[in-house]
Amino acid sequence: MSRKKTIIISIIILILIIAIDQITKIFMINKQIVLIPNFLNLDYLENKTNMFGVRNTNIWIVSIEIFVVCAIILKLIHERKDEINAKTLIGLDFILAGGISNLIDIIFRGFVIDFIHVNILKFPIFNIADICVTLGVFFLIILSIKNIRKSSN
16 A cells, blocks of 8 residues: 555544544533443543543643653654554554544543443443544554564564
């Protein structure tokens, strides 16, 4: 695939993920929907204090952290554009799009909208952007493991 085509696909992925996340957040404002009783709900939550339920902190500190991570990813993509293959770029796109979408929430709302609630796991409520960041990280880890195995053979 040509470099130009890869960049166009990358931009489309970014825009689609951000749009899907923002649209689902707008749809979920002040709603509660039970999908699977005692297992999976969609519960609107204004997350002002923590990042994916990991730790409590000021939302503006979280926004600075997200901004720094996004800036590092963009710098990496720009500086290594000839070395980064399409698969790696997709993983980075997922992380970047999730971060940008949550950053949009913080800048324009002062909080992140979370709504996916898996009751049975007692897991923190999260959103599509969080899923994308997690998938992007896992995808990059899998690619790295494959590359390590390939280079050791």
